[in-house]
Amino acid sequence: MNASPSRKLIIAIDGPAGVGKSTIASRLARKLGYANLESGAMYRALALKAIEKDISFDDEAALDMLAKNSRIELEPTSTGNRVLLDGRDVSQRVRETDVTAGASRVSVHPKVRVWMVARQQEMGAGGGVVMEGRDIGTKVFPRADVKIFLDADPVVREQRRLQQRSLSGTAAEATAAELRERDYRDRTRAVSPLTAAADALTIDSTALSEDEVLHRVEEMVQQKLLALG
Numbered sequence: 251m252n253a254s255p256s257r258k259l260i261i262a263i264d265g266p267a268g269v270g271k272s273t274i275a276s277r278l279a280r281k282l283g284y285a286n287l288e289s290g291a292m293y294r295a296l297a298l299k300a301i302e303k304d305i306s307f308d309d310e311a312a313l314d315m316l317a318k319n320s321r322i323e324l325e326p327t328s329t330g331n332r333v334l335l336d337g338r339d340v341s342q343r344v345r346e347t348d349v350t351a352g353a354s355r356v357s358v359h360p361k362v363r364v365w366m367v368a369r370q371q372e373m374g375a376g377g378g379v380v381m382e383g384r385d386i387g388t389k390v391f392p393r394a395d396v397k398i399f400l401d402a403d404p405v406v407r408e409q410r411r412l413q414q415r416s417l418s419g420t421a422a423e424a425t426a427a428e429l430r431e432r433d434y435r436d437r438t439r440a441v442s443p444l445t446a447a448a449d450a451l452t453i454d455s456t457a458l459s460e461d462e463v464l465h466r467v468e469e470m471v472q473q474k475l476l477a478l479g
């Protein structure tokens with residue numbers, strides 16, 4: 251696929267946990283020569299800082315202050331985003347269970363979201379980005395050039411996540427329960443709940459391979475590039 255170098259699109263990919271957003275977003279970004287930005291990693295970095303500073307995930311005012319006094323940077327690499335918290339590489343740590351659950355909890359607060367959305371808008375403003383998350387097409391870039399909402403049957407998402415991490419037994423049960431809980435919270439929170447933008451293309455990947463999903467997304471991008479001329 252040849253992206254016109256003069257057109258640096260903003261591509262938004264939203265969807266629930268375990269749907270394969272990161273893989274699709276990073277493969278697409280590589281093909282286009284774009285930056286892949288994992289917005290969820292920023293919520294994870296804030297949750298990690300809250301853990302380290304012993305700040306409650308429920309204390310919106312303290313979390314807002316914490317965010318405002320933090321430097322959270324994403325550096326796209328071929329194997330996902332490098333996450334820097336105040337200059338420290340926390341890429342591995344932010345994937346751990348306590349931070350994962352914390353990210354979903356800090357993300358319910360409107361003030362935290364205002365800060366995050368502003369940073370994400372700055373990062374993507376120049377275009378040439380594939381940004382993935384929960385509210386990219388609805389709030390961060392409501393005028394994104396291409397909007398994809400990736401979805402899949404919850405049971406299939408659970409299975410994929412467990413396979414990806416080679417989990418079985420009690421560890422698998424705990425991870426599946428965590429995924430369900432996070433899903434519920436992300437979809438039902440009062441502010442910017444996970445939902446497809448009205449003008450997003452929804453792709454249900456339940457019965458599709460990763461290559462098939464990528465192919466559909468690429469077709470959309472190609473159509474957009476052609477339309478823009």
Ligand code: DC
Pocket residue numbers: 267289290291293294350353354357382383384385386432436
């Ligand atoms: O994409 P992820 O699993 O790394 O996201 C971690 C949490 O961050 C997710 O449970 C909800 C929150 N999040 C969000 O509220 N908005 C985003 N754009 C991205 C993530």
